[in-house]
Amino acid sequence: MTEHSLRNVSIVGIAQIPVLKKSPLSLREMGAQVVKMAMENAGVTQVDALFAGNMLADELQGQKHIATLIASEAGLRGVEALQVRAATATGAAALRMAFFAIASGEADLAIAIGVEKMSSAPAAPVLAKALDADHETIHGATLLSQNARVMQQYMETYNVPVSVFDNFALNAHQNSHLNPNALFKDKIVTPKMVRDARVITPPLRLYDSSPVCDGAAAVVLAPTDEARAYNDHPVKILASSVATDWMRVADRPNPLDLYAARISARKAFRRANINPLDVDFFELHDAFSIVSCLSLEAVGFAKPGEGWRLAAEGEIFPTGRIPVSTMGGLKARGHPIGATALYQTCEIFLQLRGQAGQAQIKNANVALLQSVGGVGATVLTHIFAN
């Protein structure tokens, strides 16, 4: 690979709408709305390309051809529009495609938009298609059951009780109160509630997972050399990378080693020429507490078996060593699959610009974003900086 991508890329506009249990808007309306808002935010009336992330509309809305549908609904006749997917990491795949379009010189303005409307029909069986249909789903496995197994293995391997994960949920819910777009912005979650929550699949408890919801978010990208023409404080994308692991958890030498997270982070750190110590906060993929824990280890913030300490010792809190889920994360802002990484990107944009309101963390100059597709099978890493 070339030492750097050939054109540097920056974010010049963002848009997000409140995550809701059930949006009154249709999928296309949600998508078109954030596209138009993001363009307005960047001060542009036209873009060259639009990349849409959506995982579930095929089944939940009976709709393919999502990117063109949204472009059309937003009035962008003629624009390049393609859909991209990476299972539950789909939003980050849209971001990477828009990054590609700018970095390659094929576009000067590109939108990455993610949208998911999970309230239309039961989402769980559709989400399970992120697993191997012939060898996992066929035996009744779901994302939830697979993550519960990994969590169980972690607890047994490192001899820790389930309570070591409590702070992942508490931190997320605490932070979500400061984010007006968060699904659970008004929900009070106490330590006792986390401890006493019903067990969904042992040992995984309610607050160890993330909610089904509706949401859409978008960002506008431009070449860094032109970014200030659109925005007086653009945010740089220092690196974008993807890595995969064996599709089936059972095929991995060590399911507690999030190989794809490790490899994609390593690639991204090399591209950005930084290391984990340079990262001021980490928007990780806290779809399940165990994923947060393993991601902290895979990226290099903790040794194997010690990710939970960062939670238990409060180092993931906004004032800790490595704040995570600073505006609620997947757990409490919500996890509208195809939109999730775009929400995270919007939040990073706000944090780096000092515009995160009450959720603002101090000294936010370099941010890490990771998105996990399936049970660690596909991981995208993005690094952002002022």
Added chain:
Amino acid sequence: MTEHSLRNVSIVGIAQIPVLKKSPLSLREMGAQVVKMAMENAGVTQVDALFAGNMLADELQGQKHIATLIASEAGLRGVEALQVRAATATGAAALRMAFFAIASGEADLAIAIGVEKMSSAPAAPVLAKALDADHETIHGATLLSQNARVMQQYMETYNVPVSVFDNFALNAHQNSHLNPNALFKDKIVTPKMVRDARVITPPLRLYDSSPVCDGAAAVVLAPTDEARAYNDHPVKILASSVATDWMRVADRPNPLDLYAARISARKAFRRANINPLDVDFFELHDAFSIVSCLSLEAVGFAKPGEGWRLAAEGEIFPTGRIPVSTMGGLKARGHPIGATALYQTCEIFLQLRGQAGQAQIKNANVALLQSVGGVGATVLTHIFAN
């Protein structure tokens, strides 16, 4: 946009397997097989990225996360893998993503792979999701019925009988006999058979459409500056572009003007710095005869209302002015959706290198590829040259 993409891109390896009515292989096996074959063809054992095109596996195989599944099945642990879609133009979207990856400097070797296994379950209702679910499909529209309407409008507007389309089918079937990978390589189709074929949706007859089938194909891309290290006769991708039209046919000012085909072709011609007269052959999207006809007009090979003349006068034959579907096209090689544009790219690769066997056309130096998603809603154009 920059005047050219920042790194030029070439094809250094290809692979295709015979298109079949029903493959004995599973979707993942088909995909992994062409990935491994394409890498072997390029003489490489590792690639940086894999972009998979597939439209129907969500429903037909109950499987999402296709790119990672195929990468895993091919033994490529760690590799970047993402899925991309543009409805029935999905294969070309995978090609564009791989092009992006190389052009941006984010990858030095990238695979575009397309795979579709349509024999697993009824494909037609799933294909219809390429239309607008809320405003077209809901009223019973299908790709077939929508194309039949456009065909009817063409015949009425220009006052031509249905027979003017006959040669699109005859040319495709004739050419498919010379392609060992074609679905209908052994099927004799006579002018009488085309004329007397049953009408599916008036005025659209059996041979005006393309068959449901199974197939997979892949190409390996590298920077042009490094391409000869992998292949002594690489083929250049001079341009890659996408444009969209209003999603719903009913919203378009003139459904007989394939706006997205026109705009994406114009962008591609500008990028490649060529014009239609420079094109030696055209692998068009002959899913329906009417699409072939309108594409010839939109790209500039014929005036509006006169595309049919190129067929009727034999100019689309291998020895004509603008040969199309030189190895059978979607009609007779087959149209395994996500794989189709990759088959076309393989065929173009062979034609440009003079390796198309009995199907070889003369003076093949510049090739045009178009892929149509939905009823003209998304069109990708690629231009290739020696």
